[in-house]
Amino acid sequence: MSSRIHHPGLRAKVMSADEAAAFIEPGSTVGMSGFTGSGYPKAVPTALAERIKAAHARGEDFQINLHTGASTSTEMDGALAEADGIALRTPFQSDPTMRAKINSGDIEYIDTHLSHLAQTVWNGFYGPMRTAVIEVSAIREDGTLVPSSSVGNNKSWLDLADQVILEVNSWQSEDLEGLHDVYYGTALPPQRKPIMIMDPADRIGQPYFECDPDKVVAVVETHAPDRNSPFKPADADSIAIARHLVDFFEHEVAHGRYDEHLLPLQSGVGNIANAVMAELVKSRFKGLTAFTEVVQDGMLDALDSGTLRLASATAFSLSTDKAEEFNANAGRYRDKLILRTQEISNHPELVRRLGILAMNGMLEADLYGNVNSTHLMGTTMMNGLGGSGDFARNAFTSFFLTPSTAKGGAISCIVPMVSHVDHTEHDVHVVVTEQGLADLRGLSPKQRARTIIDTCAHPDYKEQLQDYFDRAMRDSGGLHTPHLMDEALAWHQRFIETGTMRQG
Numbered sequence: 001m002s003s004r005i006h007h008p009g010l011r012a013k014v015m016s017a018d019e020a021a022a023f024i025e026p027g028s029t030v031g032m033s034g035f036t037g038s039g040y041p042k043a044v045p046t047a048l049a050e051r052i053k054a055a056h057a058r059g060e061d062f063q064i065n066l067h068t069g070a071s072t073s074t075e076m077d078g079a080l081a082e083a084d085g086i087a088l089r090t091p092f093q094s095d096p097t098m099r100a101k102i103n104s105g106d107i108e109y110i111d112t113h114l115s116h117l118a119q120t121v122w123n124g125f126y127g128p129m130r131t132a133v134i135e136v137s138a139i140r141e142d143g144t145l146v147p148s149s150s151v152g153n154n155k156s157w158l159d160l161a162d163q164v165i166l167e168v169n170s171w172q173s174e175d176l177e178g179l180h181d182v183y184y185g186t187a188l189p190p191q192r193k194p195i196m197i198m199d200p201a202d203r204i205g206q207p208y209f210e211c212d213p214d215k216v217v218a219v220v221e222t223h224a225p226d227r228n229s230p231f232k233p234a235d236a237d238s239i240a241i242a243r244h245l246v247d248f249f250e251h252e253v254a255h256g257r258y259d260e261h262l263l264p265l266q267s268g269v270g271n272i273a274n275a276v277m278a279e280l281v282k283s284r285f286k287g288l289t290a291f292t293e294v295v296q297d298g299m300l301d302a303l304d305s306g307t308l309r310l311a312s313a314t315a316f317s318l319s320t321d322k323a324e325e326f327n328a329n330a331g332r333y334r335d336k337l338i339l340r341t342q343e344i345s346n347h348p349e350l351v352r353r354l355g356i357l358a359m360n361g362m363l364e365a366d367l368y369g370n371v372n373s374t375h376l377m378g379t380t381m382m383n384g385l386g387g388s389g390d391f392a393r394n395a396f397t398s399f400f401l402t403p404s405t406a407k408g409g410a411i412s413c414i415v416p417m418v419s420h421v422d423h424t425e426h427d428v429h430v431v432v433t434e435q436g437l438a439d440l441r442g443l444s445p446k447q448r449a450r451t452i453i454d455t456c457a458h459p460d461y462k463e464q465l466q467d468y469f470d471r472a473m474r475d476s477g478g479l480h481t482p483h484l485m486d487e488a489l490a491w492h493q494r495f496i497e498t499g500t501m502r503q504g
Helices: 017-021 044-057 074-082 096-103 117-122 154-160 236-254 271-282 297-305 320-333 348-354 388-392 445-455 459-476 490-498
Strands: 029-032 064-067 086-090 131-139 145-147 163-169 216-222 265-267 288-291 294-296 308-313 315-317 337-340 357-361 364-366 397-401 430-433 436-439
Touching: 017 044, 017 216, 029 154, 044 074, 074 086, 074 096, 086 096, 117 154, 131 154, 236 271, 236 397, 236 430, 236 436, 265 271, 271 294, 271 297, 271 357, 288 348, 294 297, 294 308, 297 308, 297 320, 348 388, 357 388, 388 397, 436 445, 445 459
Parallel strands: 029 064, 029 131, 064 086, 131 163, 163 216, 265 288, 265 357, 288 308, 294 315, 308 337, 357 397, 397 430
Antiparallel strands: 131 145, 430 436
16 A cells, blocks of 8 residues: 555655554644545544543543534544544534534534635634644655545645644545646735636646645555445435426526526535436536536536536545446546635635536525525524535525425425525525425515415415415515514424424
8 A cells, every 4th residue: 555655754654543643632623634525534533533532531631623624424523523522613514423412512513614614724713723634545756645535625734734644545546646626826815816717627726735744743544435425316306306407597598698508517415416417417408517516426427428528626425336436437537527625616706707506405495585504493503504605695596405395294495484594585596496496586575485485385385385474464564574573483483392384
């Protein structure tokens, strides 16, 4: 495995994960690689979790503050959460154990726009970063680092940390080299300069991370796969949502708002995003581009079919089978894929200027188009905001997608008022459920409410929503945004008390 480590000085720093984990001190802030289950360190976090458990058994306090790119996996987030080893976590997570401890108050969690985190760490809002633990796929002779399957915030963590631990993972394909575009031109105000990306295919950086070899205190060799949650086959609801979107794209082309290549696509993670790509592959559209956060299974299929000519992202989020397939054929994607730092992949100015079509999931939307992406019943954190705000606020068209009901129909995903607001009505252009697509552009609040009820609500809840809206109109005298304030969140309270939002 040392064939992946070509720098003599860094080869001399190879050690075990247990030895490397000993460099991480209690109470310190640590930046680790990883974005949606790809490119995270595989060995050191697990060794650190064991070290923390041993310290707790001796009655010693041992926790760290942890920053990453986004979510990671059970080997990292899960192991450290299970060990009670995390005091503070940013900016996004999806591990069940960590989620439970966030919601119990055992872990402080700051839900952050993904484009913002590196800047706030650079500004010192979280204090100094002591250690960076970064997975790479190789170390070159000159000491530069070949990134692995995610870039995320790694460039910033390598720059900011006092000391660096590298994991060199030989499971990652050697053909990843050349796929990355690591940009070193970002700066803090007032030194910022324009970012010269005019097309998702433009490269403005270099294929490698830079890191002073003297900062590296340990190198750990691994051979372990990325572990992403498996995707379910597209169900009827996901396929219906995807078809509504493709029909809408056709409509926009016909009206001259998009051209035959649409505009660059962004899609969040999940089964609906894969279903959208599958329907696009079946459509007449070819030569499209993506400027997004993650490359999922469906996006690779779209690249293979010619539906996409290029995808720009910061990480992969592939099923086990698709990850193995990609690793075996990574070289053929070198001209079709670019992995960038998330400061660039999620950059609001680029999203606005390139004119992104942003498609993201949600938990619920209300009658006026406000969207909740993060909180169950207003108080319980699910995963986090992720990059949806970076894209939705600045998109040419922002889409929010969800089945119309959840929990076997006990929850309506269209409600009178959302229990938590992540995206205000001003940033939500289109709402899509399996029932239909509500184009909210150019509509007043009351017009939006009628459209959402008519097109997106499930039949089991449509009459209930209409009744609420009619009474709100009557009792408020038709105010700008009619609400019954004593009932606006009653649907959520009814679910908490009875297990359903349905009226008796």
